[in-house]
Amino acid sequence: MVRRTVQSSSIKDVAALAGVSIATVSRVVNGVANKASADTIERVRKAIATLDYRTTSAGRDLRQRTSRLVAVLASNLANPVMAAIAASAEVAIRGAGLVMVLCDTHDQPELQDEFLREMLAQQARAIVLLGAVDSPALRRLQDPATPVVFVNRQDPTGRESTFIGIDNRRAGEDVAAWAMARGLRKAALIHAPITSSATRDRVSGILTGFAAAGAPLPKSWVLSPDAVDHLNIGFESARRLIGDRHVPDLVIGTSDLIAFGAARAWREAGPEVPTPRMIGFDDSPINEWLAPELSSVRIPYDAYGAAIVEALLFPKPTNQIVLDHRIVERPARLGIHSAS
Amino acid sequence: MVRRTVQSSSIKDVAALAGVSIATVSRVVNGVANKASADTIERVRKAIATLDYRTTSAGRDLRQRTSRLVAVLASNLANPVMAAIAASAEVAIRGAGLVMVLCDTHDQPELQDEFLREMLAQQARAIVLLGAVDSPALRRLQDPATPVVFVNRQDPTGRESTFIGIDNRRAGEDVAAWAMARGLRKAALIHAPITSSATRDRVSGILTGFAAAGAPLPKSWVLSPDAVDHLNIGFESARRLIGDRHVPDLVIGTSDLIAFGAARAWREAGPEVPTPRMIGFDDSPINEWLAPELSSVRIPYDAYGAAIVEALLFPKPTNQIVLDHRIVERPARLGIHSAS
DNA sequence: TGCCACAAGGAAAACGTTTTCCCTTGTTTT
DNA sequence: AAAACAAGGGAAAACGTTTTCCTTGTGGCA
Numbered sequence: 226m227v228r229r230t231v232q233s234s235s236i237k238d239v240a241a242l243a244g245v246s247i248a249t250v251s252r253v254v255n256g257v258a259n260k261a262s263a264d265t266i267e268r269v270r271k272a273i274a275t276l277d278y279r280t281t282s283a284g285r286d287l288r289q290r291t292s293r294l295v296a297v298l299a300s301n302l303a304n305p306v307m308a309a310i311a312a313s314a315e316v317a318i319r320g321a322g323l324v325m326v327l328c329d330t331h332d333q334p335e336l337q338d339e340f341l342r343e344m345l346a347q348q349a350r351a352i353v354l355l356g357a358v359d360s361p362a363l364r365r366l367q368d369p370a371t372p373v374v375f376v377n378r379q380d381p382t383g384r385e386s387t388f389i390g391i392d393n394r395r396a397g398e399d400v401a402a403w404a405m406a407r408g409l410r411k412a413a414l415i416h417a418p419i420t421s422s423a424t425r426d427r428v429s430g431i432l433t434g435f436a437a438a439g440a441p442l443p444k445s446w447v448l449s450p451d452a453v454d455h456l457n458i459g460f461e462s463a464r465r466l467i468g469d470r471h472v473p474d475l476v477i478g479t480s481d482l483i484a485f486g487a488a489r490a491w492r493e494a495g496p497e498v499p500t501p502r503m504i505g506f507d508d509s510p511i512n513e514w515l516a517p518e519l520s521s522v523r524i525p526y527d528a529y530g531a532a533i534v535e536a537l538l539f540p541k542p543t544n545q546i547v548l549d550h551r552i553v554e555r556p557a558r559l560g561i562h563s564a565s
Numbered sequence: 566m567v568r569r570t571v572q573s574s575s576i577k578d579v580a581a582l583a584g585v586s587i588a589t590v591s592r593v594v595n596g597v598a599n600k601a602s603a604d605t606i607e608r609v610r611k612a613i614a615t616l617d618y619r620t621t622s623a624g625r626d627l628r629q630r631t632s633r634l635v636a637v638l639a640s641n642l643a644n645p646v647m648a649a650i651a652a653s654a655e656v657a658i659r660g661a662g663l664v665m666v667l668c669d670t671h672d673q674p675e676l677q678d679e680f681l682r683e684m685l686a687q688q689a690r691a692i693v694l695l696g697a698v699d700s701p702a703l704r705r706l707q708d709p710a711t712p713v714v715f716v717n718r719q720d721p722t723g724r725e726s727t728f729i730g731i732d733n734r735r736a737g738e739d740v741a742a743w744a745m746a747r748g749l750r751k752a753a754l755i756h757a758p759i760t761s762s763a764t765r766d767r768v769s770g771i772l773t774g775f776a777a778a779g780a781p782l783p784k785s786w787v788l789s790p791d792a793v794d795h796l797n798i799g800f801e802s803a804r805r806l807i808g809d810r811h812v813p814d815l816v817i818g819t820s821d822l823i824a825f826g827a828a829r830a831w832r833e834a835g836p837e838v839p840t841p842r843m844i845g846f847d848d849s850p851i852n853e854w855l856a857p858e859l860s861s862v863r864i865p866y867d868a869y870g871a872a873i874v875e876a877l878l879f880p881k882p883t884n885q886i887v888l889d890h891r892i893v894e895r896p897a898r899l900g901i902h903s904a905s
Numbered sequence: 906t907g908c909c910a911c912a913a914g915g916a917a918a919a920c921g922t923t924t925t926c927c928c929t930t931g932t933t934t935t
Numbered sequence: 936a937a938a939a940c941a942a943g944g945g946a947a948a949a950c951g952t953t954t955t956c957c958t959t960g961t962g963g964c965a
Contacts, residue, residue, distance in 0.1 A: 233685065235951060246915050251953060259912060279686040283626035284951030287920045292623065294666075302655075303850065308648045312669055315642075319668075324683065326634075327667040328659075329652055343664065345573065346619035456854055485854045492857060510643065514796055514825045515855040517832060575921060586945050591923060599942055624921030627950045 234276040243272040295323045296344035300356030302329045306507040309526040317530030334360035351537040374536045379422035387544040389532045396522045396550045397430020405438045413446035413473035415462040427479045459486025473501050481505035502557050520554045574616040583612040635663045636684035640696030642669045646847040649866040657870030674700035691877045714876045719762035727884040729872045736862045736890045737770020745778045753786035753813040755802040767819045799826025813841050821845035860894045
C-alpha cells in the first residue's frame with residue numbers, strides 16, 4: 226500500500242501548537258462566544274494559519290450527523306438551461322458554506338433512486354430535484370431532517386412539497402396571447418411526453434389560450450412523438466408538419482430543445498419550404514447567440530440559485546416560490562415572413 | 566431545534582437484528598472473504614434489507630481517512646463542451662462507485678484555490694481539473710495520496726502531471742491542412758488569451774501550419790481582444806474583421822464559443838456582407854443542431870469520462886493520455902460561397 | 906464577608922465505521 | 936498423537952470532530 230507521507234494536520238496539532246485543548250480550538254473555529262479570550266483566539270488563529278489547518282469534514286459530519294453536501298439531481302445536463310440552473314445553484318450553495326454534488330438522472334427512476342439512496346447515506350444536508358420523476362425512493366423520502374426542493378417540476382408523488390419555478394400554465398397562456406397579438410392564428414404545438422407538471426401545465430395553458438381566442442389548435446397539429454430526446458421530438462414532429470398540406474404560421478415547442486430540433490428539419494427541407502415562426506420555452510443562454518429567430522419564454526435561471534438556497538435554509542410548510550417569466554421575442558428571418 | 570424522528574439505522578441495528586457483531590456486518594458489507602459462513606452472510610443480508618441499511622459515509626471516511634468524493638473543477642460550465650465532459654465524467658465516476666462533486670471555477674485562481682482547499686478538507690479521493698489555472702494552492706498540492714488529473718489543459722505549474730486531452734498542436738496543423746485542401750488560403754484567427762496550454766498549442770499549430778503551406782496569416786488577422794468571455798471575443802474580433810478592407814475566406818476560432826460570437830457579428834452585419842467559412846474547436850454537441858455552417862475539430866467528449874477514471878484508479882508516473890480528434894466539416898451556407 | 910454570575914477553558918463522551926488482535930473450533934499434516 | 940493451519944467471529948481501538956459537563960478564577964453586589 227501507498228504510505229501517506231504528507232499527513233494533513235488535525236485539530237490536535239493546532240491545539241498543541243497553540244497550547245490549548247482541542248475543545249478550545251473547535252470553539253474558536255466555530256466562533257462560539259465567551260469561550261476564549263482575545264489572546265487565546267489570536268494564538269489559535271495563528272496556529273491554524275501556520276499549519277494550514279482545515280476542519281476535516283468526516284469528523285464533523287460524524288459528530289453532527291449531517292454533512293455539508295447538497296445534492297442536486299438534474300434530469301438532463303445536456304440541456305443548457307439545466308446546466309445554467311445548476312451553475313447558478315452551485316454559486317448560491319457555496320455562498321451558504323455548503324458543497325454541491327451534481328448528478329444526472331437522465332430522467333430515469335432507477336438512477337434517481339440510486340442517487341437518492343447514496344445521498345441519504347452521505348447524510349446530505351438537502352436534496353434539490355431539478356426535474357424530478359416519480360420513483361419508489363422518492364415516495365419513501367419523508368425524513369423532515371433532510372429538506373427537499375423541487376425545481377421546475379412539481380413533486381410527482383402528489384405531496385405538497387416545496388417548489389421553485391415559473392407559472393407554467395400562465396406562461397402557456399401568455400404564448401397564446403402573444404401569438405394572437407401578432408396575428409399568428411394557425412399554430413402547431415410540439416410537446417414532450419406529459420410526465421411532468423411543467424409540460425402538462427404548459428400544454429394546458431397553450432391549448433386553453435388558443436381555444437379561448439377562437440383559434441383552437443387542430444388535433445393533428447398537436448404532436449408528441451416518442452423519441453430519444455427533445456431535439457429529436459422536435460425534429461420528427463417538424464418532418465411530419467412539413468409533409469402536411471397546410472402550413473402553420475407558428476410552431477410552439479414546450480422546450481427550446483424541441484424548437485432546435487424543429488428548426489433543423491425546416492432548414493434541411495431547403496429554402497423552398499417556408500419556415501414558420503417559432504417559439505420555445507426556457508430561453509437557453511445560447512439562444513441569443515445561436516438561435517436568432519427563436520422567440521422563447523425566458524425563465525430567470527440566474528435567480529434560481531438564490532431561491533433554492535432560500536428554500537433550503539428557511540423551510541416553510543407550504544412553499545411555492547413562483548419566479549417571473551417573460552417572452553423574449555426574436556424576429557422572423559428576413560425575406561421569409563417580412564418584406565426586405 | 567427540530568427533533569429527528571426518523572433515525573436511519575446504523576450498523577449496530579443490523580448487527581443486533583442479525584445476531585452478530587458489528588465487525589461481522591462490516592465484513593459482510595465489504596465482502597471480506599473467509600470471515601463469515603454462508604448462513605451468517607444470509608442473515609446479515611436479510612437484516613440489511615429489512616432495515617434499508619446503508620453505510621454512513623462519515624464513519625467510513627473517518628476511519629479510512631478518505632472519502633468517495635471525486636472533485637471535478639471545471640473552468641466554465643456555460644461551455645456546452647465542459648458540461649458534456651462533466652456529464653461523461655459523472656457516469657464513469659459513478660460506475661467506479663464514487664461520487665462526483667462539481668465546481669465551476671470561472672477560470673479564477675482564487676475560486677480554484679477555495680475549491681481545492683475545501684476538497685482537501687473533504688478528503689476527496691481525487692481531483693479532476695477540467696481546465697486548470699495556475700494558483701498557489703495548486704502549486705502546494707503535492708500529496709501523492711490524492712491523485713490529480715488535468716483535462717484539456719496541461720498542469721499550468723509546469724510539473725509533469727497526468728493529462729488527458731487531444732494533441733492540440735497537431736489539431737491546429739490539421740486545421741491548416743484542411744484549409745489548404747479546400748483552397749482557403751486567406752485565413753483569420755481569433756483566439757482566447759494564451760493562458761492555457763490548449764490555446765497556446767492550437768494557435769501555434771495553426772500559425773505553423775499556414776506558414777509552412779506558404780500562406781502565413783497576416784498579423785492584423787490574428788486577433789485576441791480582451792472580453793468577458795469567448796463569445797464576446799469572437800464577436801468583437803469579427804466586428805473588426807468586418808470593418809477591414811480585405812475579406813478572409815476562413816475564420817478560425819480556438820473554441821466553438823468564439824466561432825459562435827463571430828458568426829453573430831456577420832449575421833448582424835446583414836446579407837450584403839459576405840460571410841466567410843468558419844471553423845472552431847471542440848465541436849460542441851449542439852453544433853449539429855444549431856450551427857449547421859460551423860466546421861469544428863471534434864474532441865471525443867464522450868470518451869473523457871472513462872479516461873479520467875482510468876487515470877485516477879491506475880495512476881502511472883508520467884501519464885499523458887492523448888485522445889483522437891477529427892475535423893467535422895459542415896458546408897458553407899448556400900448562395901454565399903457556393904452556387905445554388 | 907459571603908454569594909452569585911460569568912468568563913475561560915479543560916476532560917471526556919459520542920458519532921459510525923473499519924480493522925487489528927485475539928479466541929475457539931474443527932480439519933489436515935507430520 | 937501432536938502440530939499446524941483454516942474458518943468463523945467477537946472485543947476493542949482508532950479515526951477527527953463537537954458538545955456536555957465540570958472546574959477555576961474574578962469582579963460585582965448586598
